[in-house]
Amino acid sequence: MRSFSTTALLVAVSCWGGLSCAVLAQANPVANTTKPLVILVSLDGFKPAYVSEAETPHLFHLAQQGSQAKGLISAFPSLTFPNHVTLVTGQTPDHHGIVNNTMTDSATTQRFTLGSREAVENPMWWQEARPLWVTLRQQGKIASTLFWPGSETPIQGMMPNDWLRYNHDMTHQARLETLLGWLSRTEAQRPDFVTLYFSDVDSAGHSAGPDSEAVRSATRKVDQSIGHLVETLKQRDLWTRTTLVIVSDHGMASAPPQKVIQVKTALAAFPDASWEWLGATAGVRLNGEPIQDVMTALSTLSHVACWPKALLPARFRFGSHRRIPDIVCLSDVGYSVSDNPERKGPLGQHGYDPELTDMHGILIVSGPHIRQAQLGLVNNLEVYGLLVNLLNVQGEKNDGENTLSPLVLEPASAAGMP
Ligand SMILES: [Zn+2]
Secondary structure (H helix, E strand, O other): OHHHHHHHHHHHHHHHOOOOHHHHHHHOHHHHHOOOEEEEEEEOOOOHHHOOOOOOHHHHHHHHHOEEEEEEEOOOOOOHHHHHHHHHHOOOHHHHOOOOOEEEOOOOOOEEEOOOHHHHOOHHHHOOOOOHHHHHHHOOOOEEEEOOOOOOOOEOOEOOOEEOOOOOOOOHHHHHHHHHHHHOOOOOOOOOEEEEEEOHHHHHHHHHOOOOHHHHHHHHHHHHHHHHHHHHHHHOOOHHHEEEEEEOOOOOEEOOOOOEEEOOOOOOOOOOOEEEEOEOEEEEEOOOOOHHHHHHHHOOOOOEEEEEHHHOOHHHOOOOOOOOOOEEEEEOOOOEEEOOOOOOOOOEEOOOOOOOHHHOEOEEEEOOOEOOEEEEEEEHHHHHHHHHHHOOOOOOOOOOOOOHHHHHEOOHHHOOOO
């Protein structure tokens, strides 16, 4: 395994220099005889503060042994689908085109919602960025997804080697058995890269709030499954070549029921304009109504700021895509834009400014050539570059700056190589 680490590292370092990683990997016989395994685990809505020795010992120890970020900063908006696609493309939602969990494509007027099977499996929505699994397959690797947005439809003509239709109710045990089944194939046939997804912590955070016993219970459950995964990989002798990259897509903020920005009548004077997005991040489609007049009407609302999409703060790197409505509004933390006077919940919400501590996700990386390091805040655009380097492939053009690999990968001199 030591010689494997040396090779992988040399290839990775060369990739940072802009050389073809695929060519280098082929030219090196050691690289052909070993096969790394990279497991990307998404724990939806998992906050850095949830990691503790008492509640989540497996995550805690993985973080101690490897690299852990103080927080992973989401792309804007801090929502599930946009950020999952960012993690596997390194592109901002403005560039990869999955700009919200709910969206309308102004070119086709088709509507996307994450609960619509027809929409999720319609390749039209997903074609603007090539996800990592497609890149891996094109470069001769095997990539399998146990749930990931975009994995249920061909993107640029290709799907993962293995994938499942999203099933919210699939038990942790069934997810792990399926994943471990893929990994039990012969060395030549097993995946180089797999994804795994657990939604429990997000669901509990929405329904009971981020500081609830329900969330603590969900974090313990997820942690036990991570522990089971690691233990099984150790038993199968796969652990020494596995790099676990554990992320979350966003955090969670407490959202008391009274913190509702009621907008049912806010656009009463503009019958053609409509609220296309509601929640922490909201949006208005003008449909021909005059933008200045609508902006003036929106300016009377409290606890929410609105911008014409082209004038959003530059740090959001958001506002040019045709699927973004004409006006984007961002609520103060804890508040939600709603057009339902009866609205009661949820008690936890995300979609707020990604720089807020409550919106930060987690990043824990553990593996044979991962250094022990406490990192600061990391932008989630950077995760893609690390995955590409770990997998020794040529990545696609992206919005990251490949700043994570030098922080996380052990330098050859520190790896104790012979
Ligand atoms: Zn959520």
